[in-house]
Amino acid sequence: MAKPATIFAASQQPLTLALLVLPQASILEVASTLDPLRSANRHLGSDTYRWRVVTPAGQAAPLTCGIELP
Known part of the structure; x- marks a missing residue:
């Protein structure tokens, strides 16, 4: 009997995440x-795991230390 599909099954594809960085983070x-x-x-x-850094307006977000991302 086949196992039912589950979201917890192992995948061979990378997990891609978007990290939303807000100004003054x-x-x-x-x-x-x-x-x-x-x-x-x-x-x-x-x-x-893969990731990309995104900002709300699509422009560089200034961090509290003075640098800007992305």
């Missing part, structure tokens, strides 16, 4: 979100 907030994904990719030896 902290670099720590951005890093603490992306670094575990980067670390997991390194540990797994593949690009299991």
